[in-house]
Amino acid sequence: MSAEKLETEVRQDQIAQAALGVIGSHGLRALSVARVARQVGLVPSAIYRHFENKDRVLSTVLDLIHDRLCANVQAVCAEAADPVEQLHRLLTRHISLIRENQGIPRVIFSEDMYAGHPERRAKVYWIVSDYLKRVADLVRQGQKSGRIRADCDAAVLAVMFLGLVQPAAILWHVSDGAFDVTRQAERSWRVFSEAIRANGEGQA
Amino acid sequence: MSAEKLETEVRQDQIAQAALGVIGSHGLRALSVARVARQVGLVPSAIYRHFENKDRVLSTVLDLIHDRLCANVQAVCAEAADPVEQLHRLLTRHISLIRENQGIPRVIFSEDMYAGHPERRAKVYWIVSDYLKRVADLVRQGQKSGRIRADCDAAVLAVMFLGLVQPAAILWHVSDGAFDVTRQAERSWRVFSEAIRANGEGQA
DNA sequence: CAATAATGTGAATAGTCATTCACACAAAGG
DNA sequence: CCTTTGTGTGAATGACTATTCACATTATTG
Numbered sequence: 270m271s272a273e274k275l276e277t278e279v280r281q282d283q284i285a286q287a288a289l290g291v292i293g294s295h296g297l298r299a300l301s302v303a304r305v306a307r308q309v310g311l312v313p314s315a316i317y318r319h320f321e322n323k324d325r326v327l328s329t330v331l332d333l334i335h336d337r338l339c340a341n342v343q344a345v346c347a348e349a350a351d352p353v354e355q356l357h358r359l360l361t362r363h364i365s366l367i368r369e370n371q372g373i374p375r376v377i378f379s380e381d382m383y384a385g386h387p388e389r390r391a392k393v394y395w396i397v398s399d400y401l402k403r404v405a406d407l408v409r410q411g412q413k414s415g416r417i418r419a420d421c422d423a424a425v426l427a428v429m430f431l432g433l434v435q436p437a438a439i440l441w442h443v444s445d446g447a448f449d450v451t452r453q454a455e456r457s458w459r460v461f462s463e464a465i466r467a468n469g470e471g472q473a
Numbered sequence: 474m475s476a477e478k479l480e481t482e483v484r485q486d487q488i489a490q491a492a493l494g495v496i497g498s499h500g501l502r503a504l505s506v507a508r509v510a511r512q513v514g515l516v517p518s519a520i521y522r523h524f525e526n527k528d529r530v531l532s533t534v535l536d537l538i539h540d541r542l543c544a545n546v547q548a549v550c551a552e553a554a555d556p557v558e559q560l561h562r563l564l565t566r567h568i569s570l571i572r573e574n575q576g577i578p579r580v581i582f583s584e585d586m587y588a589g590h591p592e593r594r595a596k597v598y599w600i601v602s603d604y605l606k607r608v609a610d611l612v613r614q615g616q617k618s619g620r621i622r623a624d625c626d627a628a629v630l631a632v633m634f635l636g637l638v639q640p641a642a643i644l645w646h647v648s649d650g651a652f653d654v655t656r657q658a659e660r661s662w663r664v665f666s667e668a669i670r671a672n673g674e675g676q677a
Numbered sequence: 678c679a680a681t682a683a684t685g686t687g688a689a690t691a692g693t694c695a696t697t698c699a700c701a702c703a704a705a706g707g
Numbered sequence: 708c709c710t711t712t713g714t715g716t717g718a719a720t721g722a723c724t725a726t727t728c729a730c731a732t733t734a735t736t737g
Contacts, residue, residue, distance in 0.1 A: 271714090271716070272715065272716095273715095274713080274714050274715070275714085276713090277713080277714080280714085311715075311716095312715070312716055312717075314715080314717075314718095315714075315716075318713080318714055318715070319714090
């Protein structure tokens with residue numbers, strides 16, 4: 270019984286998404302070539318028609334993650350004009366993203382991803398740095414327009430912003446969904462947004 | 474060539490520490506029984522004289538982590554009386570701890586640790602929750618004594634507190650030490666401590 | 678001092694996994 | 708129509724890993 274023949278680009282996409290899915294539901298350790306193949310409806314050896322090896326699959330998964338993170342930043346830029354509102358929306362979007370796709374934090378935080386692979390470690394670092402840079406840009410815009418206090422380094426605030434989601438996300442998946450990420454995010458956003466608002470600005 | 478004979482309790486300790494060390498420097502995936510044995514100066518099969526199986530070793534590693542986290546909380550309670558100062562010191566200690574022992578965040582955040590092991594997942598959740606509960610207790614004391622604003626849930630602030638270190642720690646190890654955790658922690662602590670201080674309190 | 682229990686050793690086993698290879702089939706282009 | 712190229716298959720291989728077992732050695736206890 271042979272699977273339908275599809276173009277290599279389609280398969281590469283399917284495989285990367287399947288891999289991210291497997292990581293999300295079963296962890297990086299469970300990511301075997303056989304498992305990904307089964308998910309896509311292929312036989313293990315077929316994977317090698319589309320990828321040189323497992324490393325390349327993981328590399329493509331990283332690209333996928335990068336794309337999704339960037340898409341969120343672009344989306345909030347289009348949705349709102351006020352930088353503080355953009356950050357708020359980004360927080361919400363970020364939470365939705367990792368809620369729907371647990372594989373993302375798992376890939377980023379799992380050192381097994383890059384232990385012994387300096388290039389991959391560098392790639393992960395680049396993805397996170399790139400995301401932080403974009404967040405910092407939003408902050409800087411807010412500082413320029415006078416909505417965010419200017420006496421704080423934008424980069425520092427960007428990392429803090431990430432800190433609003435990260436422990437909550439981890440608690441959420443360690444607790445197997447019991448921890449209320451959304452509530453935590455809302456409440457901590459209130460504290461954070463008050464803290465970064467420029468003096469004289471009222472609170473929403 | 475036979476290794477020195479030591480009591481099982483000593484060996485258990487050595488093995489757990491060696492395991493944490495291996496995870497810290499090479500990741501959870503590299504944690505094989507053989508590697509831990511070599512680190513301790515034993516032969517793989519000797520591990521089974523002291524542990525039923527690999528799972529038990531990992532369970533003991535979790536106990537080790539729990540002990541160290543609790544030790545930090547107790548230490549800052551002894552060092553300072555002011556809750557805000559206690560939190561500040563805890564932040565510093567936490568950073569030192571994970572800097573010296575990268576295995577700790579790796580074990581906690583690596584879902585491979587507990588994927589498919591519900592009891593272990595529960596144990597990790599318990600460790601994190603217990604730590605958060607202790608941090609929240611510090612916050613609550615600060616609220617009672619009027620040093621920390623009372624209009625925020627202590628548990629929410631505790632998670633935020635964890636958020637001050639966590640992304641920084643990850644950036645630090647993904648960047649292979651290039652990211653300046655200490656600087657990030659100091660600056661974000663400034664923002665955070667101002668944000669949680671009760672109105673009318675001056676800033677240090 | 679003898680006996681017993683605890684600890685360490687090396688070889689063997691069984692399982693999993695990534696990767697390779699020879700072959701099958703289908704579409705595209707000459 | 709036939710050849711080439713791209714995609715899919717199943718079997719085989721080699722590496723690595725956790726775990727077990729029969730045996731050796733050392734410490735402890737009566």
